[in-house]
Amino acid sequence: MAEEETTIEVSTADELITDDELQNKSKGQLIKNAGQFRDRRNELNQLASSRASERDDLNAKTREKVDEAQEHREKRDELNERVQEHKEIRNDLNADANELFDEVEQRKEDLELDEGKDLEQLKEEIEELEFKQQTEVLSTEDERELIEKIEGKREEYQDREEKLDQSGDLEGLVEEAESVRAEASKHHEKVTELADKAQEHHNQMIEAYREADDIRDEADEMHEDFVEAQEAADAHHEAFVEVQKRLRELDKQEEEEEKDKRAQEQEEAREEAEEIYERFKEGETLDTEDLRKLQKSGHL
Incomplete structure (x- = not known):
């Protein structure tokens, strides 16, 4: 709720009324000032209360945002911990996979499986040579060379077949290595997923702050x-x-003046009564007013 514009121009009592004004203004003017100051004070107290309430609401919202930021911080940190856990698992699995693949390559190297032709190719070459021997008319020398070539291919085929047999579970080792690598990839995907979520909470934390x-x-x-x-x-x-204090002083001053006035009047009445009484004693005839004054003074 928008606050109504209020102009505030003073902050001390001296700016509102000076000592000279307190001493020189009439009682009526001071009574008017007192009412004005009282009404303005009440208005300003209400305004201060409204501003304090709005300030407190804003401070409460600040705390809510700080709490929200803290929640995002905790979630981010929790996700980062999980990221680290999956990273460690991924790295361990990749290390295991690398060892398995190195072992595969070492076995291949030891068996020389990467060198020479595969069994299917050798088999085709042997069959082509045997077909040539059976269908073509060759000289004795050519046929002897062809038979030696066929025998050499058969020996190569048999040697390679024996090497493959010696490799044992090489294919299984490859499958195991690929399986471990695939498991490492899953953990890498989890690392990426959790890291993205952690970044989201980090961004939300920064925005909340x-x-x-x-x-x-x-x-x-x-x-x-x-x-x-x-x-x-x-x-x-x-x-x-x-102003109220000054008004009380004026009231007291008026009371003192009134008291002094009454005392003065009483003294004057006493003196007058004494004078009348002396005249009475001397035998002077008194009128009704003089008698009333003597009675009032206690002389009669």
Whole structure:
């Protein structure tokens, strides 16, 4: 709710009424001033209360945003811990997979499986040579060379077949290595997924802290406005009290003056009664008013 614009121009009682004004203004003027100061004080106290309430609301919102930021911080840290856990598992699995693949390559190297032709290719070459021997008319020398070539291919085939047999579970080792690598990839995907979520919470934390700072600035400004209104209210209250004090002094002064006046009147009445009484004693005839004054004074 937007606050109604209120102009506040003073902060001390001296700015409202000076000592000279207190001493020289009439009682009627002071009574009017007292009412004005009282009404303005009440208005300013209400304004200060409104500003304090709005400040407190803003401070509460600030705390809510700080709590929200803290929640995002905790979730981010929790996710980062999980990221680290999956990273460690991924790295261990990748290390295991690398060892298995190295073992596969070492076995291949030891068996020379990467060198030479595969069994299917050798088999085709042997069959082509045997077909040539069976279908073509060759000289004795050519046929002998062809038979030697066929025998050499058969020996190569048999040697490679024996090496493959010696490799044992090499294929199974490859499958195991690939399985471990696949498991490492799953953990890497989890690392990426959790890291993205952690970054989201980090961004939300930063935004919540930024909003908290903005609201806190508003609360600080509102607190300054509250202090301004409260100080002005206090100044008007002080001025009201000073005027009331001066009015009491004037009332007392009037009472003293009235008392002095009555005493003076009584003294004058006594002296007059004494004079009348002396005239009475001398035998002078008194009128009704003179008799009344003598009776009032106690001489009769």
